[in-house]
Amino acid sequence: MTRTSVREVSGASRTGWLTRNLGSVLLELVAGLVMLFLIAPIIVIVVVSFSSANYLSFPPPGFSLRWYVDYLNQPGWVHATILSIWTAACVTVIASILGTAAAIGMVRGRLPAKRLLNACILSPLIVPGIVVAIGVYFFYVRIGLIGSPLAIIAAHSALAAPFVVLNVSATLYGFNERLEQAAQNLGATRWQTFRYITLPIIKPGIVAGALLAFVTSFDELIVALFVSGTGAVTLPRKMWDSIRFGLEPTIASVSVLTIIVSVLAFLSAELLRRRTLRMMARESGHAA
């Protein structure tokens, strides 16, 4: 509330205005500084990744793509990138299928111990990463799966599934079940009803969940640190190893690439979710 009435402005000097609105001015100032704090480090990373210098310097003496070329010329980085992409793709498929089915069952069914089931499904969101990591580490050591991409895929799918369940559930809550009943009354089989009625309606939720599942795996580090061994070095794991070794600008260029992937995925998921919310609002508007 910047409440400066006409009387106040006309009657007071400039310094008088400042003292009266000191609160608002300070507030804006603090907000601006916090904003700067949030965004500056990312800008620095992006700029440094295009630096032409051998050392870290901001602003850099000149610009070049040498650190991106360097990234592409190192087989270690490229292999890690490819591994991360296909691991995340497998996680996306597993988490989307299991998560979508579970969301339908959880929202529609009246199952016993529903709260417990829900807690199980959502718990990866609160259990500290390190706890999950050493749990699965012990497990994989016992069954000899350390260093296998399968180990990472299996663990990441469990971590990613809640995002699919949450997003699909959200679309199901706004779903008019009469549409399904109408289809069945008209002679559609269960599968046809699902394929031609339910699926198209909940598709934005599935896609949003799938995108989040992809990033969850693509950016995940802690589980990967413990179970990737030497055979399944994912991109975050490779970044971790390099950062511990030194802060070379190549890592900045890789960082920028991962930022682009995450932002694209999150942004699409967010836009899909907004569209669903708008559609649901319109739907309930019609019903009223």
Next chain:
Amino acid sequence: MALTTQVTAAGTSSPGGEERRRLYRRILFAEQFRYALLVAPLIIYLLVFYIYPVASMLVQSVIGEDRLTLQHFGRLFETPVYWRVFMNTVWLALATTLICLALAYPLAYTMSRASPTRAAVMFALVLLPFWTSILVRSYAWMVLLGRNGIFNDWLSRAGLISEPLNLLYTPFAVYIAMVYVLLPFMILPLYSVLRSIDPSLLRAAEGLGASTQQIFFYVVAPLSKPGVAAGCLVVFILALGFYITPALMGGQRDVTLAMLVAQQLDMYEWNFAAVLASLLLFFSLVVFLIFDKMIGIERMFAR
């Protein structure tokens, strides 16, 4: 659900009686059974690849040579080091939460009162770091604070220092990076609560003669409590179990519980690593349940 109620209604009102009712009940059961079948694959998957591993890790903390034992927990009290690590972790989480709250509130408040365009731009600028991975964000601060990093480069070029300062691998570095990484988790719930406050309440307070400060302390602040609670919970729980940032940026004295778990694992002290992990899990769950009693959980996951 609509179908169920229709069927039950038909079942009870029909004169056909007992046999028919039993048939309907069977149909309803079959319907529920199908839903259970849909949930089952995910639950089984989680049991095998997540719940069983974590549970057996917890069991590992009480397994002795040939029987169950609490001796591994006894090790916690052998040296004061572990107690110090525990307190260090709690203190770090608490301080991070409070600093985040202090920084996030003014920003969220300003955002909630900004014009739609300005609010949208600010929102996007909050989401950008939020969407960037924790590893990359920690790396960004290492680039800024490192011995050959950007701050040292600036300071020496300005002639203020002759030797690079040791900023990295200090508690200062850990705090600043932890706050940086967790700040969006505080801003988002705060913003969503502050934005939903009905502006007519503020106008009413103003019309009744309240000053800006009074409006804030008597109207805005109480109404924003759920957002404060949600933000604090998320930040505190995440900070408690934090591994990446302190492990990368902390010195030898800034060990957290999660780092200690990893260290013990490297030393093949599996049972003791399990003890520490159980402790961390237990503590996180307690904090979570306390908050859950105070506010609903569900809304917190609206990421």
